[in-house]
Amino acid sequence: MITFRLNTHSGVPPYLQIVQQVRHALQVGILQAGDKLPTVKEVVAHVPINPNTVFKAYRELEGEGLVQPRAGIGTIVLGRPAGPPPAEQAVLAAELAVWVQRARTAGMHDDAIEALLQAVVHRKEDV
Amino acid sequence: MNKVQNAVQTDQLGKQYGSFWALKDCSITVPEGSISALVGPNGAGKTTLLKLLVGLNKPSAGSSMVLGKTPEQGVDFLSDVGYLAQEVPLYRQFSAQAHIAMGARLNSRWDAAYATKRLNDLRIPLDRSVAKLSGGQRAQVVLALALAKRPRLLLLDEPVAALDPLARVEFLSSLAQAVAEAEGSLTVLMSSHLLADLERVSDHVIILAEAKTQLCDSIDHVLQTHRLLVGPRTEERNDAYTVVQATHTGRQSTLMVRLNQPHFKDSHWQIHEPSIEEIVLAYMGQGQLEREMLVKGGTR
Numbered sequence: 548m549i550t551f552r553l554n555t556h557s558g559v560p561p562y563l564q565i566v567q568q569v570r571h572a573l574q575v576g577i578l579q580a581g582d583k584l585p586t587v588k589e590v591v592a593h594v595p596i597n598p599n600t601v602f603k604a605y606r607e608l609e610g611e612g613l614v615q616p617r618a619g620i621g622t623i624v625l626g627r628p629a630g631p632p633p634a635e636q637a638v639l640a641a642e643l644a645v646w647v648q649r650a651r652t653a654g655m656h657d658d659a660i661e662a663l664l665q666a667v668v669h670r671k672e673d674v
Numbered sequence: 675m676n677k678v679q680n681a682v683q684t685d686q687l688g689k690q691y692g693s694f695w696a697l698k699d700c701s702i703t704v705p706e707g708s709i710s711a712l713v714g715p716n717g718a719g720k721t722t723l724l725k726l727l728v729g730l731n732k733p734s735a736g737s738s739m740v741l742g743k744t745p746e747q748g749v750d751f752l753s754d755v756g757y758l759a760q761e762v763p764l765y766r767q768f769s770a771q772a773h774i775a776m777g778a779r780l781n782s783r784w785d786a787a788y789a790t791k792r793l794n795d796l797r798i799p800l801d802r803s804v805a806k807l808s809g810g811q812r813a814q815v816v817l818a819l820a821l822a823k824r825p826r827l828l829l830l831d832e833p834v835a836a837l838d839p840l841a842r843v844e845f846l847s848s849l850a851q852a853v854a855e856a857e858g859s860l861t862v863l864m865s866s867h868l869l870a871d872l873e874r875v876s877d878h879v880i881i882l883a884e885a886k887t888q889l890c891d892s893i894d895h896v897l898q899t900h901r902l903l904v905g906p907r908t909e910e911r912n913d914a915y916t917v918v919q920a921t922h923t924g925r926q927s928t929l930m931v932r933l934n935q936p937h938f939k940d941s942h943w944q945i946h947e948p949s950i951e952e953i954v955l956a957y958m959g960q961g962q963l964e965r966e967m968l969v970k971g972g973t974r
Binding site for chain 2: 553555556557558559560561562563587588591592594595596597598599600603
């Protein structure tokens with residue numbers, strides 16, 4: 548079972564934060580096919596968050612084919628989100644780590660590295 | 675798509691005291707099943723609006739529909755509406771149990787077992803006089819009493835203002851659980867000037883400032899349509915957005931904008947995604963700006 552966090556200081560809509568946390572848990576293997584997501588009541592009892600927000604997040608995940616609600620059981624995880632398999636992701640992560648090390652050696656602070664990464668990711672959207 | 679019903683709908687609602695408008699041109703909707711936050715600075719008209727919605731005030735202008743009816747102080751209307759005024763309405767020498775028993779005599783519909791279970795779950799002593807409970811526990815007693823009525827709409831006026839941070843989180847969690855249990859049949863409209871707490875549990879926000887509605891929308895949509903632009907100083911206008919608040923220094927301009935189109939890119943600006951708190955503050959600041967301009971205009 549996973550728990551959710553809510554960052555109210557980010558501009559990311561709360562439902563999207565939950566979607567991202569589930570996707571992330573699936574990517575790294577914290578959640579696996581067949582696992583059950585906490586019910587809305589369980590989530591709400593743990594963190595003060597709007598129940599509709601949790602419903603909306605689960606609906607979004609259902610639309611992506613990652614989870615499925617089953618009557619009487621709850622919301623069941625179906626599989627991993629689209630994207631390369633973990634092995635390939637590990638390779639990509641290793642390559643990025645090399646680059647990050649180069650940037651640090653060149654004298655960049657971590658804040659600046661994150662800002663640069665964001666700028667590049669957003670530049671891609673322009674194309 | 676399901677048709678979303680509105681638990682509350684007002685049309686240019688206004689309340690005038692003498693020559694002073696405590697609330698003006700207030701047009702809002704509160705979707706059924708939502709937890710809506712009513713935010714605004716002190717004196718923005720939040721309490722006035724809530725009192726109009728529960729029928730404790732008569733409007734001077736406009737109209738409102740609450741659960742499909744015009745608000746009035748009658749049993750037919752009030753049996754579906756719970757209202758918690760700012761002052762915690764408890765008899766200090768009575769225990770929670772005595773309050774529950776009293777509620778049963780005063781209300782046609784009353785779920786005493788539900789109130790008792792809620793308080794037991796929270797480990798709040800039922801037999802102690804409420805004067806001896808902590809502020810957070812008293813707030814939970816009041817909430818349990820309001821919910822025992824099994825209302826379809828709960829209007830809360832500053833329910834967490836007097837509570838410490840932990841008690842606030844517990845209260846809001848308790849409220850969110852009640853809404854989850856009701857599965858869409860309970861709507862909450864809650865006023866506060868404490869933004870950080872409300873944005874956690876609300877899915878809809880209404881901003882009142884200067885006695886007027888500044889914004890009434892779902893929180894997701896508000897976040898999607900607002901951006902903070904930072905760049906070299908400019909007074910230029912752009913059709914792509916509407917400026918909510920602008921701050922200029924000698925060289926730099928910072929704009930809080932509402933986007934008029936879904937995707938906005940402009941190499942002129944650094945574009946940030948603001949938090950709901952930043953957005954709300956910008957709208958409140960806007961009201962203040964207008965007032966300052968009015969004052970200046972008046973003295974000329």
